[in-house]
Amino acid sequence: MSATLPPVSPAPERRDSPSVPPASPPPSAGSARADAVGGVRRRPSPFIVAVAFTVSLLGLLPLGYVIVTGILTGWTELSALVFRPRVGELLANTVGLVVVTVPLCAAIGVGAAWLVGRTRLPGAPVFAVLLAAPLAVPAFVNSYGWVSAIPSLNGLWSGVLIATLSYFPLVYLPCAAALRRLDPTVEEAAGSLGSGAWGVFFRVILPQLRLPILGGSLLVGLHLLSEYGAFAMVRFDTFTTAIVEQYRSTFNGPAANALAGVLVLLCLFLLVGESGARGRSRYARIGSGVARTPTRRSLGRLLPLGYLFLGGLFVLSIGVPFTSVVRWLVQGGASVWADGVVGEAFLQTVGYGLIGAVVTCLLAFPIAFLAVRYPSRLARGLESVNYLTSSLPGIVTALALVTVSIRFVQPLYQTMVLVIATYVLMFLPRALVNLRAGLAQVPVGLEEAARSLGRHPLGAFLGVTARFFAPSALAAGALVFLGIVTELTATLLLAPSGTRTLAIQFWSKVNEINYVGAAPYALLMIVLSLPVTYLLFARSRLTSVS
Amino acid sequence: MNLTRKWAMIVGIAGVTLLGATACSANGATSGSTAPSDGSPSGSITVYNAQHEELTQAWADEFTKETGVEVTLRNGEDPELGNQLVQEGTASKADVFLTENSPAMSLVDNAGLFAPVDKATLAQVPDRFQPSSGNWTGIAARSTVFAYNPALLSEDQLPSSLLDLADPSWKGRWAASPSGADFQAIVSAMLELKGESATTAWLKAMKTNTVAYKGNSTVMKAINAGEIPGGVIYHYYWYADQAGTGENSANTRMHYFKNQDPGAFLSLSGGGVLASSPNPVAAQAFLAFITGKAGQTILQTGTSFEYPIVDGVSANPALLPLGDLDAPKIDPSQLNGTLVTDLMTQAGLL
Numbered sequence: 001m002s003a004t005l006p007p008v009s010p011a012p013e014r015r016d017s018p019s020v021p022p023a024s025p026p027p028s029a030g031s032a033r034a035d036a037v038g039g040v041r042r043r044p045s046p047f048i049v050a051v052a053f054t055v056s057l058l059g060l061l062p063l064g065y066v067i068v069t070g071i072l073t074g075w076t077e078l079s080a081l082v083f084r085p086r087v088g089e090l091l092a093n094t095v096g097l098v099v100v101t102v103p104l105c106a107a108i109g110v111g112a113a114w115l116v117g118r119t120r121l122p123g124a125p126v127f128a129v130l131l132a133a134p135l136a137v138p139a140f141v142n143s144y145g146w147v148s149a150i151p152s153l154n155g156l157w158s159g160v161l162i163a164t165l166s167y168f169p170l171v172y173l174p175c176a177a178a179l180r181r182l183d184p185t186v187e188e189a190a191g192s193l194g195s196g197a198w199g200v201f202f203r204v205i206l207p208q209l210r211l212p213i214l215g216g217s218l219l220v221g222l223h224l225l226s227e228y229g230a231f232a233m234v235r236f237d238t239f240t241t242a243i244v245e246q247y248r249s250t251f252n253g254p255a256a257n258a259l260a261g262v263l264v265l266l267c268l269f270l271l272v273g274e275s276g277a278r279g280r281s282r283y284a285r286i287g288s289g290v291a292r293t294p295t296r297r298s299l300g301r302l303l304p305l306g307y308l309f310l311g312g313l314f315v316l317s318i319g320v321p322f323t324s325v326v327r328w329l330v331q332g333g334a335s336v337w338a339d340g341v342v343g344e345a346f347l348q349t350v351g352y353g354l355i356g357a358v359v360t361c362l363l364a365f366p367i368a369f370l371a372v373r374y375p376s377r378l379a380r381g382l383e384s385v386n387y388l389t390s391s392l393p394g395i396v397t398a399l400a401l402v403t404v405s406i407r408f409v410q411p412l413y414q415t416m417v418l419v420i421a422t423y424v425l426m427f428l429p430r431a432l433v434n435l436r437a438g439l440a441q442v443p444v445g446l447e448e449a450a451r452s453l454g455r456h457p458l459g460a461f462l463g464v465t466a467r468f469f470a471p472s473a474l475a476a477g478a479l480v481f482l483g484i485v486t487e488l489t490a491t492l493l494l495a496p497s498g499t500r501t502l503a504i505q506f507w508s509k510v511n512e513i514n515y516v517g518a519a520p521y522a523l524l525m526i527v528l529s530l531p532v533t534y535l536l537f538a539r540s541r542l543t544s545v546s
Numbered sequence: 547m548n549l550t551r552k553w554a555m556i557v558g559i560a561g562v563t564l565l566g567a568t569a570c571s572a573n574g575a576t577s578g579s580t581a582p583s584d585g586s587p588s589g590s591i592t593v594y595n596a597q598h599e600e601l602t603q604a605w606a607d608e609f610t611k612e613t614g615v616e617v618t619l620r621n622g623e624d625p626e627l628g629n630q631l632v633q634e635g636t637a638s639k640a641d642v643f644l645t646e647n648s649p650a651m652s653l654v655d656n657a658g659l660f661a662p663v664d665k666a667t668l669a670q671v672p673d674r675f676q677p678s679s680g681n682w683t684g685i686a687a688r689s690t691v692f693a694y695n696p697a698l699l700s701e702d703q704l705p706s707s708l709l710d711l712a713d714p715s716w717k718g719r720w721a722a723s724p725s726g727a728d729f730q731a732i733v734s735a736m737l738e739l740k741g742e743s744a745t746t747a748w749l750k751a752m753k754t755n756t757v758a759y760k761g762n763s764t765v766m767k768a769i770n771a772g773e774i775p776g777g778v779i780y781h782y783y784w785y786a787d788q789a790g791t792g793e794n795s796a797n798t799r800m801h802y803f804k805n806q807d808p809g810a811f812l813s814l815s816g817g818g819v820l821a822s823s824p825n826p827v828a829a830q831a832f833l834a835f836i837t838g839k840a841g842q843t844i845l846q847t848g849t850s851f852e853y854p855i856v857d858g859v860s861a862n863p864a865l866l867p868l869g870d871l872d873a874p875k876i877d878p879s880q881l882n883g884t885l886v887t888d889l890m891t892q893a894g895l896l
Contacts, residue, residue, distance in 0.1 A: 078716060086894035232760055242896075245725040248622075249887045251629030403633075410637045421695055497592045497620035497639065508599065508621065513763040513794060 016253040025064040042376045052366040059389040059425055065400035066264050069257045071432050078113040081258035086242075090259070094238045094266065096156055098224050101163045105220045106213050108164065109171025112313060114201070117179040120296045127310045128176065133168050134317040136529040138486035139166040140229030141522045144439070145234050145321025148328065148515055159236035159251060165317040166230065167223055171216030177540040178212045179205070184294040190469040199299065218274040225266055226393030228489050229507060243395050244489060252403050260396045267391050325526070328519035341500060342520045349501045349528070352416075352491075356423040357477040361431045363424055366474070368435035373444075383432065390429045397425055398490035405494075414496050420489050427483040432477035438472020439465070475539055482532040486525055502528075569661045581838035587828035590616035590891035591641035594631060597686075597726065597815060601850040602644060608844065609835045615828045617726040624650035624727035625883055632657045636822040644685065644836075647731030649883030651682045651816035661821040675814055675855045677879030682818030683890040684878065685836050686845055689716040689871050690732050690811045692720075692801040693784060694776035695769050702800045708736065708778070708809030712751035721757045721765045721777035724895040728762055728780055728813070733890065734881040735811035739874055742889070749893035758895070763787075767794040776801075778809070782851035785864055789849060804872040817851065 032156055045136060081087075115121055116128040116204045134142070143162045153161075182205065190204045225240065232241050239259055246256035299306050329336075336342075367386065369377040389397065403424050405413040412418045450460035488503040495501070502521045508517035552720060556794030563842060595602045599621050603804075606617035620640070622630070631638055636659070654660060660681035675684030693704060704713055711720055722729050735765055759765045759810045762779040766787065769777050788796040803809035819829040819835055835841050842859040845852050853861050853868055861868060890896045 003574075081891075084892075084894065086891070086896070089894070151767070151771055235759060245896060246727060246891075248626045249727075249730065249890075251626055251633060252883075253629070253887075255891050255896070406633050406637075413634075414639060498592075498618035511761055511763075512598075513761075513767055 025503040031269060043369055048366040048369055051363065052370050052379075052382050055363050055367065055424070055428070056385045058421070059386045059428070061404065062389055062392055062397040062425065063264065065404060066257065066261050066396065068260050068463045069254075069403075073254050075485040077254060078258055081255050084260060086250045087259070087262065090237060090239050090242050091262070093156065093236065094225065094263075097159055097163065097236075097238060098221050098270075100156075100160050101167070103219050104160065104164045105168040105171050106217050108168040108313065109173075109216060110206070110209060112168070112172050112173050113175035113179050114205070114311065115310055117176050118205075118294060118296055119306065120298045120305050121303065121310075127314070129534075129537060130314050130318070131172055131310070132533060132540075133530075134166060134525055135169045135173075135315075135536065136533040137166065137318065137321050138229075138503075138525055138529070139163065139223070139227050140233065140486075140488065140503075140510075141325070142166045142317070142321045143230035144234040144506075144515070144518065144522060145324035146509060149198050149320055151519075154235040155537070156236060159231050159238075162230050162234065163220075163224055163227070165313075167410035168313075168317070170219045170223070171213060173210035173536065173540045174216050175209050178209055180294065180541075181291075182208055182292040182294060185292070187294075214274050214278055218270060221270045221274075222267060225263060225270070226395070228395065229510075233510065240393050240395055243393075243399070247395070247399065247493070252399050255324060257397065264392060264396060267393070271388070271391060325519050325522050328340050328516045328522060332516040332519055336517055336520050341505060342524070345500045345502050345505045345521065346524055348499065349503070349524075350486055350499060352419065352423075353481040353528070355416075356420050356427070356484045357431075357480040358446060359420050360424045360427055360480045361392040361435065361473055361477050362476070364428050364431035364435055367428075368432055368439055371436055372439040386428045386432060389425050390427065394426055394487060395493075397422060398493040401425075401490075402493050411460065414494070416496060419491060419494050419496075419499075422494055423480070423484050426487070426490065427480045430479040430483060434472045434476035434479065435469070438469035438476075441472075442468040470511075472490055475535060478532045478535050482529055547629075566589075585827060587613045587825075587831035589825050590618065591823075591825050591828045591832060592618045592620060592639055593642045593644060593832070594627045594640040595619045595621050596627050596643075596645045596650065598646070598850060601686075601844070601848065601852070604844050604848055604850075605832075605836055605841055608840060609832055612835070612840075613828070613831060615831070616642075617832070617849055625653070625730065625887065628883070629655040631659060631820070635659070638820055638822050639824075640820050641823040641825055642817065642832055642864060643682075644815070646688070646813070647664055647679075647727055647734075647881075648684075648814045648816050648878040648896050649731055649881040649886070650727065651735050652677070652879050652881060653883055654818065655679055655681045655879070658784060659821055660818045661823065661826060662763075663819065664830045664834060667830065667837055670834070670837045670856055672855065672857060677877070679879060682816045683710035683833065683837060684814040684855050685817040685833075685841075686815040687851075687855050687868070688728075688780040688782055688813050688815065689802070689853070689873065690735075690809050690813070691779060691781045691784070692776055692803065692809065693766055693769050693779050694793075694799055694801060695772055695774075696799050697797065698772060702714065704776075705808045705809075706803070707805075708732075708803060709740075709748060709807075711778070712748045713756075714751075716755045718755065718757065719775050720755060721759050721768055721774045722752070723759050723761050723765055723779075724752075724756070725758070726761060728884060729888050730780065730890065731813045732778065732808070732811050732882065734883055734886045735813070735874065735876055736808040737882060737886060737889070738876055738880055739808050742885070745750050745890055746893070749889055749895060753893050753895055762780055762889050763794065764829060766798060770794050770797045772797070780813070781865070785851035785862070786849060789851070789864075802866065806872055806874040808874065810871060810873045811876070812853075812868075814855075814878045816878070 112131050116124045116131065139162065142165060146162055187200050187204050190200050193202060228240050228244050231238055240261060243256050243259045243263065246253060246259060250256060367382055371383050401418060405418055447460050447464045450464045451457060455463060486503055487508055491501055492501070492504060502525050505519050506521035508527065509521065593602065606619065607617065610617055620627070624645045624647050627643065628645070631640060631643060631654050643651070643654060655677065662680055663683050668680060671683050675687070684769065694704065710716070733745065733749070736748065757774055759768055762783045762882070765777040765779050766783050768774050775892060781800065784795050784798065784800050817833050819826060819833055823829045837856060839859065842854040842856050845863055846859055847855040851862055851865065853865065887896065
């Protein structure tokens with residue numbers, strides 16, 4: 001389960017979109033860059049191409065697995081496993097969850113972004129940070145917090161409640177970033193033509209937020225499809241929870257694979273739907289000069305309502321889980337920390353996170369490099385393959401890798417190498433968008449100048465380009481780290497025997513209704529996620545400068 | 547910002563990464579090292595553990611203290627780990643397999659993956675708690691019970707048989723954890739006692755009647771909170787909670803079906819040594835330890851509240867004695883877990 005995926009674009013075209021907080025290159029930079037590169041070297045190094053190809057081919061493995069097992073199972077058995085009432089229930093639950101939660105997240109995300117970015121609500125800058133904070137609370141920890149507060153929570157509406165509170169920042173962050181970039185003159189023109197405040201919001205601002213809303217909503221949707229722990233805790237069955245249950249009962253039996261096939265179709269449906277809804281219109285400012293800072297509106301008599309909304313959101317999304325964790329921590333006292341497992345789990349989690357982050361960034365680099373320096377249809381194809389894999393739920397990727405490694409690469413089975421490889425497949429795009437954006441912002445001319453002054457090409461790259469793009473690489477690594485820290489299902493399936501990460505320990509305690517014992521692990525996951533969440537927030541602010 | 551500092555940071559991160567790598571590999575890769583041929587257990591073993599982690603950890607700690615053999619646990623559910631062993635085949639890194647219920651043991655035994663259990667170990671265990679194949683042995687037992695909330699269900703309203711719960715009057719009034727191996731084992735007992743068509747019909751009715759929770763503790767918690775009048779679980783969840791804070795069982799009682807009803811099913815937890823074990827000496831020694839006096843005493847005195855099965859170690863005095871359960875007589879090696887999963891999948895419970 002990728003419990004908390006921060007705002008990373010899962011579709012290749014999104015590189016032009018302003019919706020993604022990890023800074024994206026300006027749309028115009030692409031062609032200029034390509035020309036500049038053309039003079040230096042026509043062909044990329046074969047090594048880089050080979051790495052990019054290998055990684056992308058491996059990325060196709062989970063999808064290939066689902067298709068191949070589907071074919072091997074045969075239509076008769078497959079259709080018996082797919083067309084049954086239980087799958088209908090799961091479909092209704094899963095679709096219901098997506099249909100209710102995504103618009104809710106979009107409405108809350110846009111509303112919150114507008115309140116903190118465009119009104120004179122006192123304390124708006126504080127709320128701007130606080131509303132990004134739910135990203136630091138993994139959805140299954142949020143669910144644990146809510147179930148502690150209201151034990152009887154169950155079913156669709158509980159799932160909607162917890163998912164909305166966990167995922168609305170995925171829409172809020174990109175919308176807040178985009179709102180700061182909008183040229184206020186368009187809104188003023190509408191105002192001068194007679195539009196009231198609401199008219200301006202719905203007819204001018206909202207259409208310009210279309211890309212960040214769609215991008216954020218897609219991420220919310222993909223999270224809903226892949227989340228396990230948060231929904232299992234409130235007894236809400238989705239395809240992912242049902243696949244995990246089948247896995248528990250049959251390891252990797254045909255029923256689990258059939259469900260995975262349907263789930264993959266749902267993911268593809270979301271991906272295609274979002275890219276279709278995005279349309280062709282672009283909202284770029286083309287006038288000369290610099291856009292003014294947008295004006296802020298006074299809320300007037302509605303101010304208390306604004307506070308109620310933002311304050312309520314904060315209390316529900318952060319206050320409730322945090323209070324529960326603290327309550328259990330106090331109840332548990334010192335003894336829950338004393339068994340030595342907490343420290344061990346912390347170290348293992350940090351170890352997996354760091355190694356996974358470094359390896360993922362290293363492997364993502366060739367793909368980013370090709371995409372920026374040698375743009376071509378092929379480079380774009382390699383990129384999209386990786387976005388596709390990461391949008392598949394972790395349980396599907398994990399099932400594929402368990403089966404393939406048992407049958408064909410025994411030496412890798414239940415090793416750390418396989419776990420890291422899975423993390424790479426799941427989280428590569430998080431690194432890719434950032435590395436790509438970072439590379440695109442480095443003027444190639446500088447590197448060329450260094451070479452013309454006698455530096456070795458590699459030396460020129462390391463001495464010039466790498467220095468400039470180090471911050472992007474750090475952001476890329478941080479995002480992957482965040483994903484790994486809260487990953488549960490794939491780690492459970494693939495890790496070497498005896499592995500205890502924070503997520504695994506947390507889940508094992510929660511399953512035994514040992515909420516006190518689970519609290520230290522919940523706290524540590526939040527603590528590890530907080531700096532990364534702040535980094536995300538800070539980077540989403542940066543984009544407004546450009 | 548000065549670039550040297552940036553690089554210092556990168557080097558720092560790389561350093562920490564290496565540290566992390568060593569930490570992980572030190573903890574992760576502890577697969578069985580081979581024992582010397584002189585017969586005394588040594589080295590390390592990997593246990594695929596579907597028993598409660600706390601119980602097996604207690605066994606492992608005591609065993610390590612006695613023999614010096616390192617024990618690494620891989621935790622999971624009975625059928626998950628059983629099927630995993632079947633898929634891994636002879637390349638499995640597991641030395642020992644421990645379950646909560648016997649169907650998963652039969653699954654691995656039928657795949658021919660177990661080594662015969664040492665004669666001396668089998669001699670410690672009464673015949674009725676071991677399969678005829680001699681390839682695995684019982685290690686503990688647990689009884690099926692109907693837990694209920696007396697505020698919602700009076701004694702005269704209790705079901706007299708597990709089969710009664712299929713009645714429409716029970717719609718929405720009882721809970722279970724159908725995705726768990728425990729409940730699936732209870733269904734396998736019903737399958738063995740009542741046959742496939744009766745079981746299929748019962749499962750269909752169950753799909754309508756039952757509220758599905760995830761895990762027996764969760765079922766008991768819901769009954770305790772008054773969310774649902776009753777549910778089918780195993781006995782020890784109740785005793786373990788009572789021995790602790792009682793916060794999830796204070797408002798609940800237990801009803802034993804007895805009368806050799808399917809609902810009085812006594813489920814046998816099993817243990818076996820994999821034929822492919824890299825360290826068979828230590829693996830056999832571990833199984834001998836669990837079924838020996840020391841291992842069984844941990845069941846009697848520990849917090850698991852499962853039944854010891856060997857002669858000479860009685861159950862925890864808080865429990866209803868084994869003899870009073872009046873459980874149906876079932877050959878543990880006859881229970882068919884795979885068919886149960888299929889039937890439950892067909893019934894829409896999985």
